[in-house]
Amino acid sequence: MASVPQPNIGSARQDLYRRMDRHNLAPLWEVLHALIPNEPATPCKPALWKYRDARPYLMESGKLITAKEAIRRVLILENPGMRGESCITQSLYAGLQLILPGEIAPSHRHSQSALRFIVEGSGAYTAVDGERTTMHPGDFIITPSWTFHDHGNPGNEPVVWMDGLDIRIVQMFGAQFHEVYPEEVQPVSRSEGAAAARFGSGLIPLGAAAPFGRTSPIFNYPYARSRDALHMLSRDQDPDACHGWKMQYVNPLTGGHAMPTIAAFIQLLPKGYRTQAYRCTDGTIYSVVEGQGSVTVGGERFEFEPRDTFVVPSWKSMQIESNGETVLFSFSDRPGQEAMGLWKEKRG
Numbered sequence: 001m002a003s004v005p006q007p008n009i010g011s012a013r014q015d016l017y018r019r020m021d022r023h024n025l026a027p028l029w030e031v032l033h034a035l036i037p038n039e040p041a042t043p044c045k046p047a048l049w050k051y052r053d054a055r056p057y058l059m060e061s062g063k064l065i066t067a068k069e070a071i072r073r074v075l076i077l078e079n080p081g082m083r084g085e086s087c088i089t090q091s092l093y094a095g096l097q098l099i100l101p102g103e104i105a106p107s108h109r110h111s112q113s114a115l116r117f118i119v120e121g122s123g124a125y126t127a128v129d130g131e132r133t134t135m136h137p138g139d140f141i142i143t144p145s146w147t148f149h150d151h152g153n154p155g156n157e158p159v160v161w162m163d164g165l166d167i168r169i170v171q172m173f174g175a176q177f178h179e180v181y182p183e184e185v186q187p188v189s190r191s192e193g194a195a196a197a198r199f200g201s202g203l204i205p206l207g208a209a210a211p212f213g214r215t216s217p218i219f220n221y222p223y224a225r226s227r228d229a230l231h232m233l234s235r236d237q238d239p240d241a242c243h244g245w246k247m248q249y250v251n252p253l254t255g256g257h258a259m260p261t262i263a264a265f266i267q268l269l270p271k272g273y274r275t276q277a278y279r280c281t282d283g284t285i286y287s288v289v290e291g292q293g294s295v296t297v298g299g300e301r302f303e304f305e306p307r308d309t310f311v312v313p314s315w316k317s318m319q320i321e322s323n324g325e326t327v328l329f330s331f332s333d334r335p336g337q338e339a340m341g342l343w344k345e346k347r348g
């Protein structure tokens with residue numbers, strides 16, 4: 001191989017880079033290691049949001065802007081490693097949304113899919129494609145991609161939920177669309193509970209087409225049923241060393257994840273349980289439903305109580321310690337990783 005004269009090699013390279021730069025060309029060898037790290041690298045940091053700290057800001061927002069004016073009155077849970085980017089992991093968005101008695105949040109649709117996990121209060125509804133469902137704490141509710149949806153609170157208490165959206169996934173593909181419904185509130189065309197009756201009892205109408213494509217036709221998975229399932233599971237089998245008793249929300253038409261871009265889970269940990277270290281490539285957002293305890297993520301320890309939110313970045317080792325019997329809801333971008341053959345986990 002021809003040798004290159006040594007003395008001016010540095011400046012000769014810089015000169016080469018400068019000249020090719022004008023032609024939108026750049027040398028790979030200067031960035032190769034950053035582009036292809038040895039293991040997952042993400043700006044996403046472990047973090048916990050105390051509901052006790054967030055709630056007063058949400059309620060103060062309720063005095064300063066209506067849900068209608070805001071379109072959606074939401075405080076974004078911004079990852080401290082990615083401030084200003086409106087995301088909680090490198091792929092997912094999360095926020096806390098408030099709707100006060102008498103308010104509505106106007107109808108629209110977008111290609112981004114959303115989930116709602118109810119954190120406080122009952123009696124508000126979300127409407128999806130002509131059907132309303134009433135919210136209760138712990139309910140997991142889905143807004144499928146490109147379905148008109150609006151929220152309202154005909155009840156008498158503030159209702160708060162955590163939103164999870166695949167905004168950055170859709171953005172990465174450049175596949176975003178959004179449309180406002182011609183009226184603020186979409187008309188109701190089916191009775192409440194129709195979707196649950198048609199698809200949520202282990203039966204489906206013969207010949208029924210999937211109403212929301214690859215998204216589950218069940219758009220509310222009520223907490224009472226999820227909690228009961230966890231309880232029954234815990235009676236008949238030992239808890240998993242890393243997860244306790246953990247269940248995945250499923251699409252009854254496919255047996256797969258309830259949403260094409262987001263996976264959701266609910267888990268129960270016995271009182272005084274300490275999980276074994278666990279890591280996986282899907283950065284995951286947790287909402288605490290019941291119980292107190294602590295979670296150690298990548299060596300950082302956070303105390304949690306009901307209604308708190310925490311985030312475990314991709315490939316950070318996590319361990320949970322429960323003081324009381326604990327229930328955790330969680331969601332991540334696992335379906336996309338699985339579809340592309342990328343998802344990995346490591347126990348211990």
Ligand code: 1HN
Binds near residue numbers: 072097
């Ligand atoms: C949205 O449509 C909702 O429908 C919540 O409640 C949060 C964040 C970004 C973009 C659209 C909702 C959202 C959102």
